[in-house]
Amino acid sequence: MTDTSTTQVRVRATPEIRRARIAGIILLVMAAFVFWFFGLKVMGDLNATFKLTLPTDKIQDIKMILNTRTLAFVVAGVLAFLSGVQLRKSTEKRTNMAVGVGFFFFIFAFLAWAAAGKSFSLVGMLRSTVILSIPVTLGALSGIMCERVAVINIGIEGQLLASAFTATILGSAFGLWAGVVGALVVGSLLGLFLAWLAIKYQVDQIIAGVTINIFALGITSFMAARVLRKAQHLNSSPQFPAIKIPFLADIPLLGSMFFNHNFFIYLTFLLVIVLHIAFFHTRWGLRSRSVGEHPRAADTVGINVFATRYRNVILGGLMAGVGGAFLSLTQVSRFEENMTAGIGYIGLAAMIFGRWKPFGALAAGLVFGFARALQQKLGILATPIPSEFLLMTPYLVTIIVVAGVVGKATPPAADGQPYLKE
Amino acid sequence: MTESTDTNLTNPEKSPPEKPPSNLFARITGINTGWIRSLLIPTLALLVALIFGAVFVALTDLEALALLKEDFGGGLRLMAEGVGLAYKALFTGAFGSVYGLSETLFAATPLLLTGLAVALGFRAGLFNIGANGQMLIGGMAALWVALHLNLPGFIHIPLAILAAIIGGALWGGISGLLKAITGAHEVITTIMLNFIAFFLVEYLLTVPVFQEAGKINPISEFVPLSARFPQVFGADYRVSIGLLIAVAAAIFVSWLLFRSSWGFEFRAVGFNPTASRFAGMKVQSLLVLVMGFSGALAGIAGANQVLGFSPYQVTSAFAGTIGFDAIALALLGQSHPVGVVWAALLFGALKAGGRAMQASAQIPLDLVVVIQALIIVFIAAPELVRAIFRVKPPEKEKTQITKGWGG
């Protein structure tokens, strides 16, 4: 017989440990980089000034002044410590946390390096983050609405674009609220169209969505060239004003970030909360989720799968409609060909990154918004990094986040599958 | 797992055996409903799309609309004239002359290549939205070889194409690799890599390695004569050997998918990655390989844009929207190389015709995009067309082209 005693027992690393090791190594590299590049290589003893108030704020001139080099050394230390913890032992939750914290500190050191000897508005950057996150979050909410009932909506981009177009025209012609209504109607109609193709005709859902994108781009550009060019008065929409929330808006930093915005930004936050509650604490949500996870099971307890899907996909279109209205009625007063420029696709990424959850979508939106805002601040800070590379930042960050932090996310079990009765 | 198929054994006589497609068309295209049947739906789809397009043209004819109020008949006539003029230009621009035909083929060339790229991905269950980025990187690689190697044409061109293949394959491979290692979905990574490639190219065109000497704008140096794709129908027609390369690529992809063991693996993974893994295929490596192949095809399209036509000098816009058109095209061609060829010809014709339509009827080029979208809708939902024309459905009709996020 075989001699079991001499066969050595090989022990391989669990995925958890492997992940922690990789995280540890990355953190260590980051620590070394921060130490050397942001710490040692910085010329002279420079301070970075972070402004914490906006020129328009009630309370003025709160600043945070940090010594770039000292900060770099501190951050390098923190990163090295996190790395050490990871390399020794960690749990999955702590690995994610460590990576998150590590990136936060790294970016902080990076910003201080970029702002060495200069000053910039940190509060402005964070405020921009919030604003920039809105269309992404709304796009993601649209995706969540649909995919929670197992209909993939890749047509968010087209829904945003078409509803932004409508909002501009109707807003220009009949005023703000007409624009809002128009955007919501068009978003919902495109949702209905997607639902119709996907449910009634069982068209491959990705095809249906791509079609919506192409169609929306084509028809809005066509109309812009053929109609708006000659009817400029239809291309100048009014704007929703900012609503200052009394007292809260005057809190330094937080006031400017969260409490001095237009209606749509509050609405988006509200939607995130409402959708979270609706999905996870109401009858509607339980039924919707069951339709996305196991439509047949839902059917056997008397839930109308088709109706649920129609309803949610239309609501998904509605969310995109809100996004379109946000763009046209709060951000810009003019429609431009392809003015959404891919934000719908980024919304899709945010949906996946946010793991099909409303708060996840918001978090993902904020990460993307932050990357964008970071790029904008770096453009201001006149770093030696060419602007073309700065412009890549948001996209790079999205890839890193999706690949590095999220890994494989699990969609609703029936996602993308048509439901066949008989 | 539902056992919905336990029938043939117990009642073999009840289910008539499925005959394999017998005619040549069916063998080549895999559409086994016979000649007329298989052309019927696409033709009707095109027809309906054109009708819708006409409606859009008519309804946005402001002059005619204004006239409508005073003189209804006159307004309608004006609309009809406008549509007629537009479609006449569309048709003659695409097919009405040798030049038109050549422009159609010329426009079809990069579409075919990127369409194949996307189709190949679909076959393996991957949704490559990144053909544009892969074109950009492939094109720049080809441009580098074109500008910096001094070689005779017969070797310079192949080498530049090779560089494009490598460049595109690497750029596509990144998404494959990320998916294989971390599970990051290719839809997201390819979209992001499109943006990144675009800004990278913008940057590269401002550095001396690529930028035209003495120029301040981000525009490249001229491709030397030895690296330019020869025109196949003479200097007056823009069709170059790029078309031949694209057709060769279509044949290659056909072979790859249906005659090679790699293609067998690609298709297996596309249908069922689990079973493929059980059968000993290295699914993760295949993901990288497929994205690599897909990117390589798009890369060749990039080379075509860089080396393929006058003035043989590029800006960051050289990929245009071709990589996105390719998605529609691959869907339209049902991810089959032969289907993609037809789809590319159709889209090429629409492009060439669309330009003519703009020139002689002042219809914005965007109308073509609208028509493309409509064609896809009607082909993807043939029931719609059938409902309009009251055509009877064929017995079997199902092609799973894409997958959800799960893959």
Added chain:
Amino acid sequence: GADEPAATDVPPPPPADTDVPVVEDTAVPEEETEEEPVAELPIACFITDLAGVDDMSFNALGWKGVTDAVAAGYAQADPILLESQAMEDYQPNIEACLNEGATHIVTSGWAIEEAVKINAAANPDVKWTFIDAGGFELDNVRELVYQTDEASFAAGYLAAGVTKTGVIGTYGGAPYPTVSIFMDGMARGVAYYNEMKGTDVQVIGWSVETADGQFTGSFTDMALARTTCEGILDEAADVMLPVGGAINLPCGDAIIARGIDAALIGVDADAYFAMPEQYQDLWLITIEKGIDIQVTRSLQADAEGNWLGGGTVGNAANGAVGLSPLNSWEDKVDAELWAETQAVFQAIVDGEIDAAVYAVGPE
């Protein structure tokens, strides 16, 4: 149709009796205009670059130049407009122009340059007017490039005097020279002001040292332009120079929404007239680049038989670039500062200040 207006419905160009030299094309001798009648008016064809005719920038202005010429009787009715959507559209569009019988083709954007060069050489009978690039050395091509930074410099000087916060901001659509030249000239003008007055007015969004700055990366992403502008406003900027056509407007929206006392500097055509009404109070001044006027002049010269080929660098001295009047800011700008600004501009015209730093074409 024949009387298709330009991208923006605009009142007629500003009267020529302002103090500032309006954009004028000195290359066309004025006195020859009323000479003997010309046999045939040119058939004009206009080809845009990828930005399209709605770019509120050079394409729109070029097309305006063409339609103005038609209106003034320098070209035949129904000029052809062809938009390019891809790089490979340039050549067929040019061919389409030729096939439609165009005798005078106007194109805009540096990217089309080579296609024009080839076709112009092959079609010596056709006249060409080319916006924003040069170096053709062909008799049938009239090239229009602009030493915009000369005017931009003076605008920068003015802005530095106007700002209360001591911060001036700028952003562009993409780091292309035709964009950056505005930003660079303005930044130098501000620096000059600082030097003269011993002040420390900051420029945000452009660095003369790194020759790089703040860009949105897109000429159509309006929302992005808005936050880009806001990001600069957050740094307390109160004079903004956005350079990118339609994406200039969201900056106006941002200022209006914030209700702050900030100004915009326009580019290309006098923004006070050219841009939508709601922004009228914001335009401090416009750095004018007389594209439309020069295109019209070029067609006029063709029509009247006194065509001149070759390149012109439009600059302060020949009046092709300049500053608009103050319009709505007339009362708000200190008269002394305005006089100084004009003096600076005059000094540039006279060559006493060398503001033409930015390369505008091949040497």
Added chain:
Amino acid sequence: MVLELRGITKRFPGVLANDDVSLSVELGEILALLGENGAGKTTLMNILYGLYTPDAGEVLVDGQHLQLSSPSDSIAAGIGMVHQHFMLVPVFTVTENVILGMEPTIAGGFLDMKAGSKMVKDISESYKLEVDPDALIENLPVGIQQRVEIIKVLSREARYLVFDEPTAVLTPQEVEEFFQIVRGLQEAGKGIIFISHKLKEVLEIADRIVIMRDGKSVADVDPEKITEEEIAELMVGRPVELVVRKKQAEPGEPVLVINDLIALDDRDHTAVDGVSFEVCSGEIVGIAGVQGNGQTELIEVITGIRLSLAGTMSIHGQDITGASPRNIHGMNVAHVPENRQESGLIIDFTVTENMVLNSYYTQPYSRGIQMDWDIASQAATRLVKEYDVRTPSVDTQVSSLSGGNQQKVIVAREFDRDVGLVIAAQPTRGIDVGSIEYIHARIVEQRDKGAAVLIVSSELDEVMALSDRILVMYRGKIVGEFDPKKDSTTKIGLAMLGGTK
């Protein structure tokens, strides 16, 4: 007090699934519905449940015609169904699954989870169906999942309960418990339709038996007055062999040797926990166990699909730890995977393509990377004949074959060479009697040719019939070795539940 189906006919494309079937059940009665795979039992019940609309026929309760256009109609009529494939949402809790479709809410549609879990508790107490209302379904063993299904039905106040093959996934002990529950329900006055093809069980529990074949109801009998053999003949339409005929095993050298094997499942929990055993040439070793006790992972590790965490494995003395599926296939290992449609076949591929699914890259099917489909198709034609795969042609998509023939495609592919080790998981799950007989015979034939055979099955009967030696796996460990000739089903069943040896 009677539920009646009258003259039900249902046609699917190419199949007459139900052909003028009539049956009835009274309150307080247990009716067993018997029939082979594909006989039409599930279809009939789905019609009763409002999931399918019949082409002809009607459903009546107390002589009252029912309009059943959706499950809600059936639920309203007091009909409940425990489906063959559980209708539970895996990522929901027990309570969420139970209340789905009839959620208790507080004002404005907010879920009242307290009321929900109280309902679950009440039912589980009154019917002795113990279950944690807050547990996630995906974490529960099938036996408990079944209880959840029953609670679901009871919570809807069903008077008629349909159980579609409820015992297929249960151990003998669990079956016993289940029968207790069913009898309890009967006493509570419910009418019960019980579907199965396990004859013993049916005879034990039913008051009346209806037998279906080829979509028709062929007999309505009293269990007291009929034998197993008679029933089997009625089901299949011919006399059947109910036991596997095989010679005494003659074990030779150990072929597969496993030592202290540890492996994780997809959620990174330990699934295989220090398993050691060997399989010798010429013997069939069966692994019995309730589903989800690590058998799946064990097989995946041995066949190279899953990485082990620790331990060693060898085949013919050659170390295979960390070897790829292809390496292992190359060592003359035949693998019949557990789930044929998910992992054994690519059902959108043709028979030919599936026949070469793991040998396509070798001579003679390919030279370099060029495939030779003619040769592949010839080989497939031969195999189809040899292994009695009933298919119109080798170019037919496997998806249009019956389950048994699909399984034969796999067996043909895997057995058609000199096999040293056979690993077969659930080799006959969900296929008809004829195919089962055939596949069993082929497996025994491999053993007799000298191959080592490892069988995993959740059907204890199958393991008992096939194996020469039985290992029982419980919570990732081998908890006992049994001799099918000497040890009783009860003893083995006890071990499957973690009882002492």
